[in-house]
Amino acid sequence: MDHGIVADIACCIIAAWVVGVLCQVARQPLLIAYLLAGFAIGPNGFKFITEPESIRTTSEIGLILLLFMIGLEMDLKKMLGSGRAITITALVQIYGCVGLGWLFFSRIGPAGSGLEALYLAVAAAMSSTVIIIKLLHDKHELETLTGRITVGILVLQDVFVILFLAIQPNLKDPALGPLLEAFARVFQLVGAAYFTSRFVLPHVFKLVARQPELVLVGALAWCFAMSGLAGYLGLSREMGALIAGVMVSTFPYTLDVVARVTSIRDFFVTLFFVSLGMIIPLPTWDYLLWMLVVSVVLVITRLITVFPVLFRMGMGQRMSLLPAVNLSQLSELSLVLLAIGKASGDVSERTISIAAFSFAFLAIASTYGILQSDAIVRRAAPWLGKLGFPDLPATGHEGGPGEEEPTVFILGFSWTASSLLEEITREKPGLLPRLKVIDFNPETAKELRARGIPVVYGDISRRDMLEHAGVARAEVIICSLSDSILRGASNRRMLLQLRTLNSHAQIIVHAEKLADVAGLYADGASYVMTPRLLEARDLLTMLDAAENDLVGEMRAGQLACLEERREVIP
Structure with missing residues (x-):
């Protein structure tokens, strides 16, 4: 044509x-x-x-x-x-x-x-x-x-x-x-x-x-x-x-x-x-x-x-x-x-x-x-292990004689966990010896070990990894990752698996949807984090500040606070 x-x-x-x-x-x-x-x-x-x-x-x-x-x-x-x-x-x-x-x-x-x-x-x-x-x-x-x-x-x-x-x-x-x-x-x-x-x-x-x-x-x-x-x-x-x-x-x-x-x-x-x-x-x-x-x-x-x-x-x-x-x-x-x-x-x-x-x-x-x-x-x-490419060793720190055994486990170390560690360092430094982190980011693991935090390198969705890390002896288990970040797992699957390994620990998990909260409690969660509610309260505070012409003061306070923080993940 x-x-x-x-x-x-x-x-x-x-x-x-x-x-x-x-x-x-x-x-x-x-x-x-x-x-x-x-x-x-x-x-x-x-x-x-x-x-x-x-x-x-x-x-x-x-x-x-x-x-x-x-x-x-x-x-x-x-x-x-x-x-x-x-x-x-x-x-x-x-x-x-x-x-x-x-x-x-x-x-x-x-x-x-x-x-x-x-x-x-x-x-x-x-x-x-x-x-x-x-x-x-x-x-x-x-x-x-x-x-x-x-x-x-x-x-x-x-x-x-x-x-x-x-x-x-x-x-x-x-x-x-x-x-x-x-x-x-x-x-x-x-x-x-x-x-x-x-x-x-x-x-x-x-x-x-x-x-x-x-x-x-x-x-x-x-x-x-x-x-x-x-x-x-x-x-x-x-x-x-x-x-x-x-x-x-x-x-x-x-x-x-x-x-x-x-x-x-x-x-x-x-x-x-x-x-x-x-x-x-x-x-x-x-x-x-x-x-x-x-x-x-x-x-x-x-x-x-x-x-x-x-x-x-x-x-x-x-x-x-x-x-x-x-x-x-x-x-x-x-x-x-x-x-x-x-x-x-x-x-x-x-x-x-x-x-x-x-x-x-x-x-x-x-x-x-x-x-x-x-x-x-x-x-x-x-297969990679058989071909001569073994994964990194799971345990990066072993407690020595007289050291306190970790009882607070953080599963997955992302932004929320980084901020939590900073708050613990500032407000409750005595809690630091009781912490143990499980994560598969080698850079994060290196920085945590430099700060004296025990780290287990591994996938938190694997049952054998959790058993090896000693989750059964934990008193508190925290998973601050959302379902969209978790790979091959979800907070519900993590919770059910953790409950079979440890029936007495206080387990804290994350929920993106409010409709999921009741189900997570029914499955055995001790507490369910809902970050959207915290963000909403923060925004409401900002609305009040805006009405009273105080946004500049709040911004200056926030920037001053951020300058003092030394988080693992900035």
Whole structure:
């Protein structure tokens, strides 16, 4: 069918919306919906659009805006201040996956050349920031140790993408001279971007801050100016857009810019992924076989480049395996990199199609993998021990002669437990020798042991771990974790299990829903914490303070109190 560009764009957007609604109902990533929509209306589907060239230029605008937004959302402080464990693990993961992937893809396939194998290996080394952040946020794990490690690796993967885009135009002629010249052009680009963003843009944005339209236009002008400069210097235009975003990511106006650019970016990015879906051929046994091969290679390389490194750093089985599981998918940027390679004549449509199939397959599989990661760790633990990766020793402190035996057990050490320990230290220091903590965060365990608190490293949902820790001798047992944070358990299951181990202890558990309180008491709880009621009382106090113009005094008192606290988890 022969359409004009307006009709083609309308067809793309309508198809993306219809399939997007269906994927939303099925709780699948929207990127899969866009790829499916493009396939459905493209030359290999219902042939609504047989010449995707008509919207390719428009989709390239979406690609530039996508990388600009990724740059805006990068945190330079996190990039420069990544911890040692994160930095070493990220370097091993990135270069290890690229090296292993290149060896496999260049010798076995599906790439047709060593250069194409390199593109595919780099693409397979990247993980999906969109999918990972969303799922970790839903699981309340972004601020956990595994969440911080995962996000830190993602940040350094983005840095690697910048470096790869710098040398990408010279990959066909990787001689030392052209590469040095390329890096010189990169320094020119970064220098110009830094100078402008440091000394010019702050004043310009401050001048137009009260004009929303000018803020939006100014952000887009900066994005395309840097993209154009990159093209003029012989570098990737997409790299220019990425650097443009990174350079203004620390501006006080960044959130406003992100909010205003997001809608227009989403429109063009939708077109980009729909147009990418148009070149996906009908699935054949060949494509499906290579999809499985690429997916298996990706998962295996993640495991062997992430788990052993973290394990050697004393993270234990759980904290070492979870980041590897979290990172086991292809990134949206993987498809972008391959599309850039295709535009340069380095990557075939067959490789992009296989990568697109792999992206969709892994996006779905890794979603279930991340949501069930705790069950995966429990099942893998015995096998890891047999393979020479025993977990950390359960007991980190044994009481000596004359020491008081712990009688107050804290199951799981999170924010509430950290604040409780601080209150005990301040108000009832005599209670400290009676405390014992059970938790599987090695960093927390190390800090607690430094403070003289006995810690048992282990999973609080496991009966054998609780028995080994001596829960049967406890007088008070506290579980301050909510059901949404507990992994593979709930407060009710914990309570029933604890009552079979210890019938006389005072057991304190947590309830998110008021409707659960009566049931927990019926199951044997001594007391049920309901934090929402405490927060409501605090808010009511604040309302009274607001009516009496005392908010400033309360805020000053709160800040003064926080300055004096030295909690394990700040």
